[in-house]
Amino acid sequence: MTVIRDYVSAHRDRLLADLDAWLRIPSVSADPERAGDVRASAEWAAAALRRTGFGTVEVWETDGGHPAVYAERIVSLGLPTVVVYGHHDVQPVDPVELWDTPPFEPTIRGDDLYARGAVDDKGQVLFHLLGLEAALAAYGELGVNLKVLVEGEEEIGSPNFAALLRRERERLRCDVVVVSDTGIFDKDTPSVCVGMRGLVYCDVDLYGPATDLHSGMFGGGVPNPATEIARLCAQLHDADNKVTLPSFYDRVVPLTDRERELMAELPFDEAAWLRDAASTATWGEAGYTTLERIGARPTAEVNGIWGGYTGPGRKTIVPSEAHAKISFRLVADQDPAEVEEQFRSWLADRVPVGLRHEVTFSGGVRPCLTPLDHPAVQAVTRAMEQAFGGRILYTREGGSGPEADLAEVLEAPVVFLGVGLPDDRIHAPNEKVNLPNLLRGAEAAAYLWHELAQALPTPTA
């Protein structure tokens, strides 16, 4: 379909001009002082969607949070309906001094455009608009109805997103969700993500003596919360680095042989990955490769630990209290609420006499996974094949996002169309988007509506 490639290529400058304008709006959702900018970003997106021919475009308020943008383009109620998900808020820019050019002054160097939000996620929302125009140019009309939902709170954990989905469930009714907020394996290995991990996150607080005690007078005679928080964190994994919570693995969907084979085909350069991690050794659950460990297996992590004296020099105390931030990455079909209960009971079994403990969970995220043989995954695969021109492999994202809420509330499978690269430095200084990839994303989006129209069953009216 050279018409799609040609159309995208011919309209490259308009895409870049739009991207430049949108990226100049510093829509940092984490910064209360930027709330006006997040709103301006939503308004900008709404105007862009209107220009692209969406019949209905609305700015959706959330319950006290940042607004989302909704747009819909209904061709026929007899056609399948797709929800496209992206987000218009961006990460903070600190440490700003590490940016080579200002984060909100988009700058092109070589094939890359540098700015906060370039690939995460404004670039990946915008390629859909060009893709839609290219599809219309190529096919005349789409074989699907499109609904676009651009969230404004993804970078702060989507605190109001599930509620928004539930409120607008009827408007968002669809047959499949296409998430464009991920990437491909590397620039030479186009791939389709098929799942993301879920998350359970909590604060564990251990309280011992009511005040710090002199370790000479009391040390060795009373339980020490700093020692005990360490013992708890140390017990999270067994000798095989498996998580020790009872029933933790019961619902885990095992990797199929086919998935393991395909995953093994990914040209994973462990040495390079370790360099990216600035780490000198791999670690993890026995019996799994690194790629499997970080994408397809659940984990427990100590994200923070503290207690007692942490300043310079020495203070000989038995601390009064100690704390840890502990999180679990989940994979399908683990349930955050169940894992919370497992951890509650695991903790209660282990906190020794003489210490009091509290555990506070903050908003679990469900894992999501769409099987390789699902028609929608196959449709994305074909769209990517046509845009990138090579064999498409499959990946899993180790992170956690609102995708599972989409799957659960909208009762639709989630597929991923994303073109980010591993070196795009999302969340870090000098975030960038690779422009040739961005254009291929627009092409893939153009092909996708056609492929999905063929793959999905016609809805019963």
Place this chain on the structure above:
Amino acid sequence: MTVIRDYVSAHRDRLLADLDAWLRIPSVSADPERAGDVRASAEWAAAALRRTGFGTVEVWETDGGHPAVYAERIVSLGLPTVVVYGHHDVQPVDPVELWDTPPFEPTIRGDDLYARGAVDDKGQVLFHLLGLEAALAAYGELGVNLKVLVEGEEEIGSPNFAALLRRERERLRCDVVVVSDTGIFDKDTPSVCVGMRGLVYCDVDLYGPATDLHSGMFGGGVPNPATEIARLCAQLHDADNKVTLPSFYDRVVPLTDRERELMAELPFDEAAWLRDAASTATWGEAGYTTLERIGARPTAEVNGIWGGYTGPGRKTIVPSEAHAKISFRLVADQDPAEVEEQFRSWLADRVPVGLRHEVTFSGGVRPCLTPLDHPAVQAVTRAMEQAFGGRILYTREGGSGPEADLAEVLEAPVVFLGVGLPDDRIHAPNEKVNLPNLLRGAEAAAYLWHELAQALPTPTA
């Protein structure tokens, strides 16, 4: 000897006036801005020692630290010589808002005098001056030569004390050291301390990835320093809460049956002790009582632990580094340098591949112990019996001080004459000294020179 009791009683007001004047000098050695006050405190002590008739009184500079005071009163080179040790610096006063009366405005309420340093240690230095006068009034002359050394850096770990002792070893030559910086078991149970624990203190730093990593992208695939610092701290003790360092217990002098019997006679109220500790359960090495654990057995404590994100809310990271402050209380005859080596090798055996570690030790303290049947311990016991009028039991101090340096450098046994009470709140707000006890301390000091003269062999000139 009613003459001693009467003398002490008759001069109570002068002791209180001296104490009031000295306690008003805020000689906080930890606070660089108080360096002038620490010096003023040394000068005050020197003047007081001169008034009491010491022939030689000198302010001794330390190598860049706070000054000590030295005084000597030689009766005859043919008599035994005693070094009396105390200190004139005091702990910081924070949190100052918890003091009922200002820490440097000594206030008498009931039988107690409240001020920072009241019992730790200015009160216990001053009772010696009155004791000396009382002894002279009772016996005409002492049967020993007295050397008094009042340190100015005890509350900051005596960083220059060992060097000072080595420099002045000849001047300080003696047959026994009397340390007055401890207490009795409780107000109804006069006792003599026979040992103090030593200390090894270190910072352990664990370094993993060069930066904090996204736990979704890297979690479960690289070693996590926060998890590993926890695993290390958790391995410090075995299931019996014994310290796991190889050879850690090899040099420990076991408690004799007699010592365990006498210790068991102490009216130790574990429930009350737990209330003081504001703790709800005891803990410790299997096979030992709480009193044995905190006085006569070595321990390992996590004094502080930290790594990763410790702020509000959540941050899903694999931290780049994690740290712990770990200390060991030692008992005779453990050697701090040996324990340091044991811990170095223990750590090196346990830090996993992929992490780099550093361990930094800060000034070990030797433990000290003088056997119950030592003539000097028996002399202190008799002096205490006469002053307190009851049976004298024996205790061990769980804390660590410069006493072991005195024993090692001066090659003399160390005995303890102290009258502090467990509720004197040393190092805490509302530190106090019990005035009847302080006067009994002066009496005991008066008796002690006579008892020591009888107990110690006449030195060969």
